[in-house]
Amino acid sequence: MKKIAAYILPVALLAASCTKQPQASQQTTTTDTATTTETAPVAFDANTAFGPGKVVELQNPQSNKVIIKLMFKNGSMADPKGKEGLTYATAQMIANSGTQDMTVTQIRDKIYPWAAGYGASTDKEVTTFTFIVHRDFLNDFYPIVRGLMLQPAFAEDDFKRVKSNQQNFVDQVIRASSDEEYSKKALEDLLFRGTNYQHMVEGTSASVPNITLEDVKNHWRSLFTRNNLMIGVAGNYSADFLNKLKADMAQLSEVKPTIPLAGQPNKPNGVQVEIIQKSDALGSAIFTGTPMPVTRSADDFAALMVANSFLGEHRKSYGKLYDKIRSVRSMNYGDYSYIEWYDQGGSFQLPNPGVPRTSNYFALWIRPVQIAEGLKQQYAELKDINVGHAHFALRLAMREVDNLIKNGMTEQEFELTRKFLRSYMKLYAQTEEKQLGFMMDSRFYGREDYLKEMDQLLANLTVQQVNDAVKKYWNVQNMYVTIVTDDSEAEPLKQALLNNTPSPMSYSNLVKEGLPKEVLAEDDIIANYKLNVKDVKIVDSKDTFK
Structure with a gap:
């Protein structure tokens, strides 16, 4: 179950297809009820972006559609x-x-x-509602927008359906559909335990x-x-x-709602591990994270973007983590670094707008690696191992970050990464819907665009600033x-x-014979790299997200 119901697929299709890309005539403005002049960037206070008449516009007279976002x-x-x-x-009931x-x-039939x-x-x-329609049908479509937001039906049968889907997600889907997403949500549960950031947005089994x-x-x-x-509106x-x-939204x-302050991440004492055990898992899915006080509101975020990209952008194959864990050692499908929440990473290769946050953390995603049981079944020469690749992979990833800190x-690494990043970021907003979303997120963070x-900050960045930021925040x-x-x-x-037991990499004989000597030499160093492990708990899958 995704956050947007299945029948909403036309939003994604429209955003990807029938949009003409904005031309030079496109204008962006921020308005309130008293003025239509552009608003300068303000100090980081999300409250200033919300309220009566707060509007972000992205006009494009050559576009063939209209997008409305209500955040x-x-x-x-x-x-x-x-x-x-x-x-x-509540959001699902308004939409469904x-x-x-x-x-x-x-x-559904009408639209x-x-x-x-x-x-x-x-x-x-x-919470964000997104509406997309071809401009020719705006007058017919808009009464539906107005009705959903101002006069939602809140029908009992619909409520039973929405709630049943929600209950199924927190009870079953999150545990069974993707161990990668499971480990990601479990990390947030651990990072923010005891705060209003702990629970999944869908809730818990008990709630x-x-x-x-x-x-x-x-x-x-x-x-x-x-x-x-x-x-x-765009x-x-x-x-x-x-x-x-x-006038209608007024x-x-x-x-005047009282919105609580965002929960702050807990501070780990050493490396603290929670192992979630489940039956018939085919591998070990790993997510790691540590609090990071920097968000898009800070100029230092640009420096961390470069370091993050160097380690490995989401689902990109050039990063250090991907290269050493997947490309060289063929341990899994990919390994990536994150300096903010990456929404629906299993479905999207580019970041989505609409998830701005004031509480942040640095994280590593190690996609599932093989367990001992599977390796022993595949390779007779590995019949005596007790632990699969998780310990080695975790050591390798954290050692790469440690080396970067x-x-x-180097200057060359910095220049190559920065050049890539400045081009890559232009892909984030390929449609008007995405552009509008990122513009609205910008206001949340107290930025204009x-x-x-960030592109301008990247242009003026130095390798020393990147290295200093990494030392300071990671x-x-x-x-x-x-x-x-x-x-x-x-x-x-x-x-x-x-016990910080040495964890030699478990290769099949055929794979090991084909590896360069320098890789095997590095393996020996990684296998004995000391992790500052202070606590390890095993949690049964049925006891998570309660």
Whole structure:
């Protein structure tokens, strides 16, 4: 179950296909009810971006469509205690329960010929509704937008369906569909344990049953109001349409919601590991992370972007981690570095807008590596091993970060990485929908245009600034690690980590014979690299996300 319901697929299709790329005539403005002049970047305060009349515009008279984004500052951190998942449930009900005049089925049938679409996405600090339609059908489509936002049906049958899907996700899907996503969500649970950032946006197994339809209605009135709203509009629209949109959204609840402060990540004491054991896991999926106080609001973020790209962009094959773990040693499908939350990484190769956060962390993703049981079944020469590749892979990845912290990037490495990054970032906003999303995220962070501003910062950056930022903000001595693995691997891996047992790489004879001597020599160093492991716990899969 994804955050946007399956029938919303036309949004993605429209964003990828029928958009003409913005031309030179495109204009970007930030307006409020009193002025239409551009707003200068402000200090990092997300509250200044939200409120009555706060609008981000991305006009393009040559576009063939109109995109509307309505971003509310609430997110899962605004969920009441004991009803975690309520913000998500409310957003899904708005998007999936029709209006007072039309059922959701009638809406789907009506908008299908227009190739229009809409959906809701909830993250930790914001909830965003996205509507996309060809400009020729805007007048027909807009009453649906208005009805969904101002007069949602909140039908009992729809609520039962939405809640059932939500319960199934927190009970089953997250544990069974992808161990990679599982380890990622488990890392956040560990990093933010005890805070309003801990639970998944969908909630927990115990909290979802507590959510009632009346809760949803009250949450809509209290947390989806005109006072915590940022309006975004892009494409080919008129001033009259924008005025109508602003006037209609001003009819949302007049409540001034009290939004809690974002939970801050816990500080690990040494390397703290949670191993999640489950039956029939085919490998060990690993995610590591440590608190990092830098977000897009800070200029230092540009320096960390270069270091992050050097280690390995999401699903890119040139990074140090990918090269050493996958390309050289064929241990898994890929290994990457992150300096902010990467939404739906299993589905998207480029970062998605709509997930801005004030609490941040540095993380490494080691895609599943083989467990001992599987290796022994494949290769007779490995029949005596007790632990698969997880210990070695973790050591290798953390050693690469350690080397970067201690030695820094060379001038040549810096220049190559920066050149790539400045080109690569231009791919983030290939459609008007993505451009608008990143512009709205920029306002959340107190910036005018994050992508342009980061490009300028990158242009003026030096290798020394990158190396200084890495030393200042990253470390491998204090990190959280989550490993989702088979129950046969859990205890041996725990003991190996606790005792810092040497972890020689387990190659088949055929693979080992083909490796260069320098790789095997480095393997010996990695196998004995000391991790600052202070604590290792084994958690049964059924006991997670409770």
